[in-house]
Amino acid sequence: VSLESELAEVVGAVHVVxxxxxxxSYEVDWTRRFSGRCRAVVRPDSTEQVVGVLAACxxxxxxxxxxxxxTGLVGGATPAGGEVLLSTTRLRExxxxxxxxxxxxxxxxxxxxxxxAHVRPHGFDVGVDLGSRDSATVGGMVATNAGGERVLxxxxxxxxxxxxxxxxxxxxxxxxxxxxxxxNTGYDWVGLLTGSEGTLAVLTAVRLRLVPAxxxxxxxxxxxxxxxxxxxxxxxxxxxxxxxxAAEGFYAAGxxxxxxxxxxxxxxxxxxAVYLLVERTEPAAAVDPAEPLLAALADADVGAAVVVxxxxxxxxxxxxxxAHAEAISxxxxxxxxxxxxxxxxxxxxxxxxxxxxxxVAPGARVxxxxxxxxxxxxxxxxxxxxxxxxxxxxxxxxxVARGGSxxxxxxxxxxxxxxxxxxxxxxxxAAMAAVKRALDPTWMLGPGVLLRPAxxxxxxxxxxxxxxxxxxxx
Ligand SMILES: Cc1cc2nc3c(=O)[nH]c(=O)nc-3n(C[C@H](O)[C@H](O)[C@H](O)COP(=O)(O)OP(=O)(O)OC[C@H]3O[C@@H](n4cnc5c(N)ncnc54)[C@H](O)[C@@H]3O)c2cc1C
Numbered sequence: 001v002s003l004e005s006e007l008a009e010v011v012g013a014v015h016v017v018x019x020x021x022x023x024x025s026y027e028v029d030w031t032r033r034f035s036g037r038c039r040a041v042v043r044p045d046s047t048e049q050v051v052g053v054l055a056a057c058x059x060x061x062x063x064x065x066x067x068x069x070x071t072g073l074v075g076g077a078t079p080a081g082g083e084v085l086l087s088t089t090r091l092r093e094x095x096x097x098x099x100x101x102x103x104x105x106x107x108x109x110x111x112x113x114x115x116x117a118h119v120r121p122h123g124f125d126v127g128v129d130l131g132s133r134d135s136a137t138v139g140g141m142v143a144t145n146a147g148g149e150r151v152l153x154x155x156x157x158x159x160x161x162x163x164x165x166x167x168x169x170x171x172x173x174x175x176x177x178x179x180x181x182x183x184n185t186g187y188d189w190v191g192l193l194t195g196s197e198g199t200l201a202v203l204t205a206v207r208l209r210l211v212p213a214x215x216x217x218x219x220x221x222x223x224x225x226x227x228x229x230x231x232x233x234x235x236x237x238x239x240x241x242x243x244x245x246a247a248e249g250f251y252a253a254g255x256x257x258x259x260x261x262x263x264x265x266x267x268x269x270x271x272x273a274v275y276l277l278v279e280r281t282e283p284a285a286a287v288d289p290a291e292p293l294l295a296a297l298a299d300a301d302v303g304a305a306v307v308v309x310x311x312x313x314x315x316x317x318x319x320x321x322x323a324h325a326e327a328i329s330x331x332x333x334x335x336x337x338x339x340x341x342x343x344x345x346x347x348x349x350x351x352x353x354x355x356x357x358x359x360v361a362p363g364a365r366v367x368x369x370x371x372x373x374x375x376x377x378x379x380x381x382x383x384x385x386x387x388x389x390x391x392x393x394x395x396x397x398x399x400v401a402r403g404g405s406x407x408x409x410x411x412x413x414x415x416x417x418x419x420x421x422x423x424x425x426x427x428x429x430a431a432m433a434a435v436k437r438a439l440d441p442t443w444m445l446g447p448g449v450l451l452r453p454a455x456x457x458x459x460x461x462x463x464x465x466x467x468x469x470x471x472x473x474x
Contacts, residue, residue: 006059
């Protein structure tokens, strides 16, 4: 019996897709940098069906790539060639909101926007928010430990996840969904599987911690002449307004692209080199959410500022920041590098970026934006031509030389697998490979993502020393 027939037995023939015109949208990622053909797309709608799909793949020796909303930016959900693509988008269950505990259980394929719409009428919200909220799934967000716009206040996805259900490649189901905030009974599956990028298990359901929905919101957009002044002002603001929910940054070049793409007007008179967007939310309806911001800004050294607290006006200011990814993609296929550097050296790093990139890719354009409070910058390089690998190498080495990380929130995926050894020691890589072998002994899930199987030749790039730790296989 063929694999396709066995899969059809499990999920129904209509949910095993092999027609190339129908599989095409699953086979290319959001950035269009990564693509690969899969053997079939299979769409289970329950944990039992996921168990059945993995059993059939195991019997036929087929590898599996897990895909949620396909908004990941490092190619982790894109097949390399010949895998079965397991789409989680039919795992759509929305459990009742537990108002006493402030928790909810949802299927891994539920989008962030659907969870937000589900919990907000109960006075709750999800602590993580992303520009990709309409497509990104909760399973994908846990698998990548998504960060986003409110990490400053609520932490990344790991901090929102109290329990999960996951299917191992053996077919065993790990389910620990009690939602107890305190529970020390040994190894923690949330800690282990958050950020595992589809390489250790298929997440099928998640128990989420919820945060109170705010009664009001205020957003300020501030303009500066340079990054150093913006970072100093942010440090002052964080002390004066300790409950800031977001602190985002972007630059004149990115703003110009956003304005050209969206038709939006100039957000601040005068034109500035650097923009800082900060947000504060207020739990009490009777209190003006903007007031602490206005008081702090009266004392701050800020060139220009606009502060708004009406819903549509807040969303309009956020649009300048959130439209960056789509505006850049509309201009070309960028090399996207999501990195973190210590905030104390962020300004130095940004100043050195264009020269670093242009040394290996003359004429390339660098557009930077990101989550400034965590030192998390999204470095986008357009017009890198054939020099994408050299650009990646130069930028990531410059990050690591300053004590940073090669991935802040998007993960490693296929994009950075060769550079993982820059951020992890050989002992850490060996322990990661041991965990992989223990939970997925035949390397069936996400081959080529995050860890590279043994025997794959090491690619040398730009004459630089190859990164450490590239032969980690079963
Ligand atoms: C416009 C835009 C804005 C974005 N903003 C942010 C941001 O601010 N912060 C941020 O962190 N990210 C951001 N992202 C990236 C992306 O949205 C996140 O990485 C998100 O968590 C991916 O979710 P997904 O469901 O689309 O996962 P996919 O892209 O489908 O998959 C991502 C990875 O998770 C694995 N995976 C998916 N589902 C499962 C599952 N159920 N079980 C096991 N593994 C699974 C895949 O195999 C893959 O390795 C943005 C993306 C876009 C396009």
